[in-house]
Amino acid sequence: MPEIRVTPLGAGQDVGRSCILVSIAGKNVMLDCGMHMGFSDDRRFPDFSYITRSGRLTDFLDCVIISHFHLDHCGALPYFSEMVGYDGPIYMTQPTQAICPILLEDYRKIAVDKKGEANFFTSQMIKDCMKKVVAVHLHQTVQVDDELEIKAYYAGHVLGAAMFQIKVGSESVVYTGDYNMTPDRHLGAAWIDKCRPNLLITESTYATTIRDSKRCRERDFLKKVHETVERGGKVLIPVFALGRAQELCILLETFWERMDLKAPIYFSTGLTEKANHYYKLFIPWTNQKIRKTFVQRNMFEFKHIKAFDRAFADSPGPMVVFATPGMLHAGQSLQIFRKWAGNEKNMVIMPGYCVQGTVGHKILSGQRKLEMEGRQVLEVKMQVEYMSFSAHADAKGIMQLVGQAEPENVLLVHGEAKKMEFLKQKIEQEFRVSCYMPANGETVTLPTSPSIPVGISLGLLKREMAQGLLPDAKKPRLLHGTLIMKDSNFRLVSSEQALKELGLAEHQLRFTCRVHLHDTRKEQEMAMRVYSHLKSVLKDHCVQHLPDGSVTVESILVQAAAHSEDPGTKVLLVSWTYQDEELGSYLTSLLKKGLPQAS
Amino acid sequence: MAEIVPTQGRYQDFHAFDLSGATRVLEWIGDKGILVAGYESLKKNEILHLILPLRLSVKENQGLFPERDFKVQHGGFSDRSVFDLKHVPDTRLLVTSGPPGCYLQVWQLAEDSDVIRAVSTIDVHESEGRLWPRVAVFPSVAPGILHGTRLSSLKVVDLDSQKTTYTSGVSDDDVLSSLQVLNTDTFAFCCSSGRLGLVDTRQKWAPLENLGPGPGSAGRRWCAEAGGRGPGPSIARLGSDGQLCLLDLRDLCQPVSSVQCPVSMPSPEPELLRVTWAPGLDNCLAISGFDGTVQVYDVTSWAGVGHQVEPLFTHRGHIFLDDSGMAPAPLVTTHTWHPCKPRTVLSAASDASLHVWDWVDPCASR
Numbered sequence: 001m002p003e004i005r006v007t008p009l010g011a012g013q014d015v016g017r018s019c020i021l022v023s024i025a026g027k028n029v030m031l032d033c034g035m036h037m038g039f040s041d042d043r044r045f046p047d048f049s050y051i052t053r054s055g056r057l058t059d060f061l062d063c064v065i066i067s068h069f070h071l072d073h074c075g076a077l078p079y080f081s082e083m084v085g086y087d088g089p090i091y092m093t094q095p096t097q098a099i100c101p102i103l104l105e106d107y108r109k110i111a112v113d114k115k116g117e118a119n120f121f122t123s124q125m126i127k128d129c130m131k132k133v134v135a136v137h138l139h140q141t142v143q144v145d146d147e148l149e150i151k152a153y154y155a156g157h158v159l160g161a162a163m164f165q166i167k168v169g170s171e172s173v174v175y176t177g178d179y180n181m182t183p184d185r186h187l188g189a190a191w192i193d194k195c196r197p198n199l200l201i202t203e204s205t206y207a208t209t210i211r212d213s214k215r216c217r218e219r220d221f222l223k224k225v226h227e228t229v230e231r232g233g234k235v236l237i238p239v240f241a242l243g244r245a246q247e248l249c250i251l252l253e254t255f256w257e258r259m260d261l262k263a264p265i266y267f268s269t270g271l272t273e274k275a276n277h278y279y280k281l282f283i284p285w286t287n288q289k290i291r292k293t294f295v296q297r298n299m300f301e302f303k304h305i306k307a308f309d310r311a312f313a314d315s316p317g318p319m320v321v322f323a324t325p326g327m328l329h330a331g332q333s334l335q336i337f338r339k340w341a342g343n344e345k346n347m348v349i350m351p352g353y354c355v356q357g358t359v360g361h362k363i364l365s366g367q368r369k370l371e372m373e374g375r376q377v378l379e380v381k382m383q384v385e386y387m388s389f390s391a392h393a394d395a396k397g398i399m400q401l402v403g404q405a406e407p408e409n410v411l412l413v414h415g416e417a418k419k420m421e422f423l424k425q426k427i428e429q430e431f432r433v434s435c436y437m438p439a440n441g442e443t444v445t446l447p448t449s450p451s452i453p454v455g456i457s458l459g460l461l462k463r464e465m466a467q468g469l470l471p472d473a474k475k476p477r478l479l480h481g482t483l484i485m486k487d488s489n490f491r492l493v494s495s496e497q498a499l500k501e502l503g504l505a506e507h508q509l510r511f512t513c514r515v516h517l518h519d520t521r522k523e524q525e526m527a528m529r530v531y532s533h534l535k536s537v538l539k540d541h542c543v544q545h546l547p548d549g550s551v552t553v554e555s556i557l558v559q560a561a562a563h564s565e566d567p568g569t570k571v572l573l574v575s576w577t578y579q580d581e582e583l584g585s586y587l588t589s590l591l592k593k594g595l596p597q598a599s
Numbered sequence: 600m601a602e603i604v605p606t607q608g609r610y611q612d613f614h615a616f617d618l619s620g621a622t623r624v625l626e627w628i629g630d631k632g633i634l635v636a637g638y639e640s641l642k643k644n645e646i647l648h649l650i651l652p653l654r655l656s657v658k659e660n661q662g663l664f665p666e667r668d669f670k671v672q673h674g675g676f677s678d679r680s681v682f683d684l685k686h687v688p689d690t691r692l693l694v695t696s697g698p699p700g701c702y703l704q705v706w707q708l709a710e711d712s713d714v715i716r717a718v719s720t721i722d723v724h725e726s727e728g729r730l731w732p733r734v735a736v737f738p739s740v741a742p743g744i745l746h747g748t749r750l751s752s753l754k755v756v757d758l759d760s761q762k763t764t765y766t767s768g769v770s771d772d773d774v775l776s777s778l779q780v781l782n783t784d785t786f787a788f789c790c791s792s793g794r795l796g797l798v799d800t801r802q803k804w805a806p807l808e809n810l811g812p813g814p815g816s817a818g819r820r821w822c823a824e825a826g827g828r829g830p831g832p833s834i835a836r837l838g839s840d841g842q843l844c845l846l847d848l849r850d851l852c853q854p855v856s857s858v859q860c861p862v863s864m865p866s867p868e869p870e871l872l873r874v875t876w877a878p879g880l881d882n883c884l885a886i887s888g889f890d891g892t893v894q895v896y897d898v899t900s901w902a903g904v905g906h907q908v909e910p911l912f913t914h915r916g917h918i919f920l921d922d923s924g925m926a927p928a929p930l931v932t933t934h935t936w937h938p939c940k941p942r943t944v945l946s947a948a949s950d951a952s953l954h955v956w957d958w959v960d961p962c963a964s965r
Contacts (some may be wrong), residue, residue: 209668210668216613
C-alpha cells in the first residue's frame, strides 16, 4: 500500500528541537538535526535509537536535509554524523553550509571550555561532518538518486533558510523548517509555488499567536535606544554573529539618518568582517531592495555604523554598540557589559533567547547582583530590556503558506495537540485537507494514491465511442486494450495495434469439450435434436444448423459424433474460442443436462 | 520605504495587530483576556479568546517580557455574523447575537482543549428583518440573559432552565440600541431614538426615564452607556451626528450638559457607535464609530448646552497604519478600556486591525 510515514524524533514533549524522519515511496529522509539548548545532557539530542534499531544509519537513510543554521535545527548534526555514525549526503543551501560550522564551533567552545562538558563533539568532528555536505541552489532540482529528488525554496527567516520539497515519482512532501511570511529589512518573505504536495510539514511553535506589527516593535526598540542616547547613556546590544544583527543595523542606520542623530554606533570588529563577507557572498539571498541598492553602494557598509575598538567602551558620552556573543556569556559583549552595568543611564537590550547559566539569562530573570570571577560582585544598575526580533510565521502566516502550496494533507510539529485543536479545525475547514499533529516519537501514516497517467490511443478511443453510448459518470464502461509500458511511459492501445508494434502474431485459443449423452439415434438426428433444443432455449443468440450437420451458437461449434466403443452413447464435441468462454461453458453445462425427449 | 511611526510623545505604548477577520466586539474575560468575533455574512466567522501580551498585563519590569503577541487561547466557528458577544461571569459560557435575530447562541470555552463549542440556543420569539437582539448578562449563581430588539420584546431568560424570569410587558415598539446590566436587579436601556431609562426588574415596568432629545432629531440614532467614576454625571448618550449628552442618575429628565463633539462627519454606521466611560479615571470617556479614530474626553467642566469641546486625545492609529490606501479608510468598529490600567484602550476597526494603546495625559505632562 503506498503511504508516507512521518515521525518527529526527540525525547518527550519539547519545543524547539527539530528532527523529523520521513519515509516516502521506500526512501528515508531526515529533516533537520537540531539540538535542544536548554538541556546539558543527552536529552538535548534527538532520540536516534528509533532509526538505529533498524541497522546502519547510512544504509537506512537516503539523505539528511538541513533547513537553516540555527542550532535547534543543525546543532546535533556533528554528533549524529560522527558519533552515532552517518556517511551519506547532507543537503543544505550554500549560506547554511558556510555559517553552520561557525555556530557549531562557537557552541562547542561554550559547552566544553566554559561549562566543561564531556561527550560533546570535537572541532574535528565538525569539520568531518561538513565534508559530507552537498550545497543546493534555490529552485534547483537535485537528484539524490535515480528516484529521489529534492528542491529548495526561499524561506525568509534567516540568511540561507530554505523550505524543501522531497519528491519520489508523483509523491512529494514539503518541509518548511522555520519561515516567515512577512518580509523584513534585509530578507524577503517565504515563497513556494502551487506544487500540491501530498503532505506539507510545518512548524507550529508560534501557530497560536497573533503577532504585533513590525512597525510597533521597531518603534518601541528605536524609542528605547533614542531615549537612552538622549540622556547621555550607552546602549549595549549583544548579538549572535549572524542573524537579527543585520536587520537591527539597517533599522538604526535608517533612523539615525532620518533623525540626524550624532551619537556613534559601533559594531564589534570580528563581527563586521564576517557578516559583511557572508552577506556580500550571498547577496541573492537577501531581499529585492538590498539587491538593487547593492549596485550603488554596499548596504552593509553603513554611514553611521563604525567598527568598534575596545578603547571606545571607556569614551564618555552616548553610544550604541553591537557586540558578540549574544548571551553575554563571554568575550567582548560581556566585557562591555561589566564596564557599563553600574550606570543607570545605560541600557542593555537582549534580542533573543539566553541559555541557562549565562549572564544574559540571569539578568533577564531579574537578577541584579552577579557573581563574576574571583568572587567579585557586579551590581547591575543599567536598564535591562528584552526584545524578541525573531522572524517566525504565526497563525496567519501558516494559513498563507498552506494556501500557496495547496497540499493534500498538513502536519504540524512542535505544538501541543490540546492547544492546537482550533488551528487544526481551521486548516481542515479552510483548505479541505486533513491535519495531523503527532507527538515526538509518534508516527503518522498517510495513505497515498499515486496517480499513474496512461495515454490512450486515439484509434482505440474512437472505436469505443463509435460503439454507442458515451460513458456515464456513475457507470464506468469497460474497455479492452493492451497496456504497453516502455521507458516510464504508459499507453493503452488496441490489441491489434499492440501486436503490430510488438511484431507478434495473434494466437487463437480454442477450447473443446466432450459431452457424452446416451442416445441410440444416428448422429445426424442427434445434431438435429441438438439444434432444435438450443434454438428454443437460446432465443437471444444466433443458432444455426449447418449443411454438414454441425450446429453453431454464435461462433461456438457443436458436432455430434458416435462413440468409438459404445454405439448407445453419442459424443457431442463443443468447441469455442477464448473470447466466448462464458457462453461456451454455459452451453456445455446445458448440454450435459441432456436433451428433452423427442415429441 | 516603510515608514517608521514617529515617536510623538503622546503614546506611552502602542501595539498594532491584524486579526484574520474584523470584529465589532471586544469583551473582557478576566483582566487578561478578551473575546473577539467576526461579523461577515457569507463565510464562517471565528470567535477567539485572546490573552493579552504578557508585556501589557504586568505592571512592573515590562522590559523583561519579550512577548508582544496576543495568544489565541480558544477559538471557535460561527456560521452567523456576531454583532454582540457577552461573557457570563464566573463561567466558561458566552452568549452571542447577530442577524437573523431569531435566536441567541450559547457557547462554551473547552477546559481540556482550545476549542469554543456551541452548546445551546435561546429562542427569541419575535424576530424581524434586519433587527437583532441586544444582550446583557445578570451575573449570579443562576445567570439571567437580558435581551430584546424592542422595548416590547425585552425579557430576562434563565440560562440553565431557559425559563423567562422577566418581561417588560409593554407594547412600546422603540428599537433598542444599548442594554446594560447595572446590578443584580437593575438594568439600563437606550433606544435608537435616544429614549433611555433605568429599570428595576423587581417591579412592574416603571423605569426612570429620559424620553429622548425630542423632535428635530430625525435620522439621528443614539446609543448610551452608564458608568463614570467621580462625582459628575454618570450616563452618556451619543448621537450619530456627534452630539454627546451627559445625564445624572438623580435627575434623568434634565441632562447636565449637551455638546457637539468635533467629528468629521455623521457616523456612516450608527450601529457601530460606542461611548464608554473610563473605569480607572474620573470623568473620562471615549467615543468611536464616526471614522477611523477614537476620541477621549475629560468631561469634568462640561455644563449646559452648546459647549465647544476638544478631545483630550485622539487615536489615529487605524488610519495611519492602514496600508491599503486605495480602499475606503477603515472605520473603528468598537473600543474598550483596560479594566486595570487607567489609560490603556483597545480598539478594533473594519480592516481587521486591533490596537492596544496607552495615551499620555497632555495636562499631566506639563
